[in-house]
Amino acid sequence: MYNSKIVGLGKFLPENIVTNQDLAKKIDTSEEWIVERTGIEERRHIVKGDGNTTASMGAEAAKIAIERAKISANEIDLILFATLSPDYYMPGSGVFVQNILNIPTCPAMDIRNACSGFVYAIATADQFIKTGMYKNILVIGSETQSGAIDMTTRGRDIAVIFGDGAGAAVVTKSESSGSGILSSHLYSEGEHVDELVMVAPNTNKWVTEIVSKNDPEDSSYYPYMNGKMVFKNAVSRFEEVINKGLDHNSLEPENISLLIPHQANLRISQFVQRKFKLRDDQVYNNIMRYGNTTAASIPIALTEAWEEGKVNKGDLIVLAAFGAGFSWGSTVIRWE
Ligand code: UT7
Numbered sequence: 559m560y561n562s563k564i565v566g567l568g569k570f571l572p573e574n575i576v577t578n579q580d581l582a583k584k585i586d587t588s589e590e591w592i593v594e595r596t597g598i599e600e601r602r603h604i605v606k607g608d609g610n611t612t613a614s615m616g617a618e619a620a621k622i623a624i625e626r627a628k629i630s631a632n633e634i635d636l637i638l639f640a641t642l643s644p645d646y647y648m649p650g651s652g653v654f655v656q657n658i659l660n661i662p663t664c665p666a667m668d669i670r671n672a673c674s675g676f677v678y679a680i681a682t683a684d685q686f687i688k689t690g691m692y693k694n695i696l697v698i699g700s701e702t703q704s705g706a707i708d709m710t711t712r713g714r715d716i717a718v719i720f721g722d723g724a725g726a727a728v729v730t731k732s733e734s735s736g737s738g739i740l741s742s743h744l745y746s747e748g749e750h751v752d753e754l755v756m757v758a759p760n761t762n763k764w765v766t767e768i769v770s771k772n773d774p775e776d777s778s779y780y781p782y783m784n785g786k787m788v789f790k791n792a793v794s795r796f797e798e799v800i801n802k803g804l805d806h807n808s809l810e811p812e813n814i815s816l817l818i819p820h821q822a823n824l825r826i827s828q829f830v831q832r833k834f835k836l837r838d839d840q841v842y843n844n845i846m847r848y849g850n851t852t853a854a855s856i857p858i859a860l861t862e863a864w865e866e867g868k869v870n871k872g873d874l875i876v877l878a879a880f881g882a883g884f885s886w887g888s889t890v891i892r893w894e
Contacts, residue, residue, distance in 0.1 A: 559688045559689070559690075560687055560688055560689075560690055560731050560732070561687075561688070561731070561732040561734065561735055561737070561738040561739065562683065562684045562687035562688065562695075562729050562730065562731060562732055562738050562739045563729070563730060563732040563737070563738030563739065563891075563893075563894040564680075564727045564728070564729055564738075564739075564860075564891065564893075565626075565627040565628075565629075565728050565729075565730045565894075566622075566623040566624060566625070566626035566627025566628070566629075566727065566728035567622075567623050567626060567725070567726070567727050567728075567857070567860060567861040567864050567865075568618075568619040568620060568621065568622025568623035568624075568625075568626065568725070568726045568727075568861060569619050569622070569723070569724065569725045569726070569857065569858045569861040569862065570615045570616075570618035570619040570622075570700075570723065570724045570725075571602045571722075571723045571724075571848060571858070572602045572603065572604045572605070572608065572610050572615065572722055572723065573602070573608075574602060574603050574604065574605050574608070575600050575601075575602060576600060576601055576602070576603045576704075576721075577599070577600045578592045578593065578598070578599060578600065578718070581717060581718055584709055584710075585709060585710055585711045585713075585714045585717060585718075586711040586714065587711075587714050587717075587718055591718075592718045595823075595825070596718065596719055596823050596824060596825070596845070597823065597824020597825065597827075597828075597843070597845055597846055598718065598719065598824070598845055598846060598849045598850075599846045599847065600846075600847060600848075600849075601720070601721030601722075601847075601848055601849030601851075602721050602722050602723055602848060602849075603704035603721065603722055604702055604704060604705075604722050610702070610722070611645045611654075611702060612641050612643050612644055612645050612651050612700045612701060612702045612724075613639075613644075613645045613651040613654030613655050613658065613700070614654075614658065615700050615702070615722070615723065615724035616639060616641075616651060616655050616698040616699075616700035616724045616726065617654070617655045617658040617659055618724065619698060619700065619724040619725050619726035619857070619861075620655055620659060620696055620698055620726040621659060622726070623696070623726040623727055623728050623861075624659075624696065624728055626728075627694070627728035627730065629694055629728065629730075631659045631660060631661045632661070632662055633693075633694050634661050634664060634694050634695070634696045634728075635664055635665075635692035635693055635694050635695060636664055636665050636666075636667070636683070636686060636692045636694075636695045636696070637652040637653075637655055637656055637661065637664065637665070637666040637667070637695075637696045637698070638652065638667055638669055638679040638682055638683055638695060638696070638697045638698070639651045639652035639655060639666065639667070639668045639669065639679075639698045639700070640668075640669040640670075640671065640675030640676045640678065640679040640697070640698065640699045640700075640853040641668065641669075641670070641675065641698075641699070641700050641701055641852075641853050641854075642670065642672045642673075642675065642701065642756075642852055642853060642882070643701045643702045643703060643705070643706065643852075644668060650666065650667070650668030651668055651698075651700065652666030652667055652668050652698075653666045655696075655698060661696075667682075669682065669853075671746075671853070671881070671882075671883065671885050672754070672852055672853065672881040672882035672883060672885065673820050673822060673850075673852045673853065673855070673879050673880060673881020673882065674744075674820070674853075674879040674880065674881050674883070674885045674886055674887050675699055675852070675853030675879075676697070676699035676725070676853050676854070676855075676856045676857050676877075676879065677742070677744070677820075677856065677877055677878070677879045677887040677888065677889055678744055678885070678887060679697045679698075679699070679853075680697055680727070680729065680739065680742065680877070680889050681742035681744055681887065681889065683695040683697050683729040684729065684739045684742060687729065687730070687731050693730060693731045694728060694729075694730045694731075695728070695729045695730070696726065696727075696728055697726065697727045697728075697729055697857075698724065698725070698726045698857070699724065699725050699726070699851075699852075699853035699854040699855070699856065699857045699858075700723070700724035700725075700726075700853070700854050701720075701721075701722060701723065701724070701851050701852045701853055701854045702722050703720035703721060703722055703851070703852065704720070704721070704722050706756065706779070706780065706781065707720060707780065707781070708777060708780040712777060713777070713780055715783060715785050716780070716781050716782075716783055718849075719823070719849055719850045720781075720849055720850050720851070720852070721848050721849030721850065721851050722851065723848055723851045723854045723858050724854050724857075724858070725854050725855075725856070725857020725858040725859075725860065725861050726857055726861075727857055727860070727861075732894060734894065736892070737892040737893075737894050738891065738892065738894050739889060739890075739891050740803075740806075740807050740890045740891060740892055741803055741806045741807055741888075741889070741890045742803075742887065742888070742889045742890075743799055743802040743803055743806070743887055743888050744885075744886075744887040745795070745799065745885065745886050745887060746883045746884065746885040746886075747883065747884045747885075748883065750787075750791070750883065750884045751882075751883065753783070753784040753787050753788060753791075753884070754781070754782070754783045754784065754788050754881065754882040754883075754884070755781070755782055755882065756779070756780065756781045756782070757778040757779070757782070758776075758778040758779040759779065763778065788884075789823065789825075789826065791880070791884055792822055792823075792826050792880040792886075793826055793829045793830065793833075795880045795884070795886045796819060796826065796830045796878050796880055796886070797830060797833050797834075799878055799880075799886050799887060799888040800817070800830070800834065800876060800878050800888050802888060803876060803878075803888040803889070803890040804876075804890070806890070807890055809874065809890070811834040811835065811836060812835075813874050814834070814836060814840055814874055814876050815840065815869075815870075815873035815874045815875060815893075816840060816841070816842055816863060816868055816869060816873060816874075816875050816876070817830070817831075817834070817836060817840060817841045817842070817876045817878065818842045818856055818859045818860050818863065818875065818876070818877050818878075819841070819843075819856075819877075819878050819879070820850075820852075820855050820856055820878065820879035820880060820881065821843065821844060821845035821848070821849075821850055821851065821855040821856075821858075821859060822845075822850050822855075822880065822881070823845070823850070824843060824845050824846065827841060827843050827845070830878075839868075842859050842860075842862075842863045842868065843859075844858070844859050844862055852881065855879075856877050856879060860875075860877070869893055870893060871893055871894060872892070872893065873892075873893045874890070874891070874892055874893075875890075875891040875892075875893055876888060876889070876890055876891075877889040877891070
């Protein structure tokens, strides 16, 4: 069995900044409410016609990650694309990236685990490398939330949280043992499918039906979230799954150099920080600037932390995510 490590990171954020004040002009909300309940100050939204899509943003992030990995696009053996907002129903967004970056024939696979998507994708990459099947794997998390958000007061709980953006990592075979990706723990609990969900279009309610009815009361094609329930489950599952990763590697919370939680809500990250008695410099948060970018949040945060010199050789980096499904997971990395 081989080990794997992350050798290149990249991110892409659309230029258009949407502040809390911008949102308060459209919906009944306020700067105070958003900052106090979520920690978010601004987020990015693509603008119709600016050329950005989930795949194009993923490709931009991937280009940087590949360059920093010091490999060429020709050397990518597998593309894993985590998203809940793919460009099209079919095909998946991974093949769009392959086309944009001129990556020669190789498998491309989309991973649809919402906020946990990047952690699931990293675990998948790690397994393919462990078995020796592939050497260089491009892992992308990219989202365009803005197009599917109910930008009225009805959708305000969701509208203020989510943002657009992309992050990418190149995962490759490691020559050393005892470092790189040390473990992944993944979980799902399908009984909670209805608590965080975007129902339509679906196999019983196709686009034609939605369009023909044109019902202004129909919000089924917008995301729905039982915020309080998601919040409660998130804090307990984050704690549990981080402990799983630490225990598996006989590590303690004080050994963590940097925890990069999925940027769901600053209050969730702060709760987790307090639970593990971590210092501020042991937890990375950038939700203030980008909002919750679901599958993209961890690779954007990891890239930004790395760019700021906060991820170095020998560091213990812990990634943890929770989201729709419910599904959640953690990854423990000894950075090489
Ligand atoms: O990405 C992974 C999954 N997502 C998460 O982990 C998010 C988890 N949940 C949350 O972050 C929080 O539950 C929210 C930020 C979504 C909501 O915060 P909350 O403290 O749970 O508020 P709430 O939903 O209980 O609503 C409290 C009040 C309600 O008004 P009433 O009924 O007390 O009069 C809401 O209607 O706040 C109202 N409200 C708002 N007010 C101003 C809800 N959204 C807004 C808003 N602006 N944007």
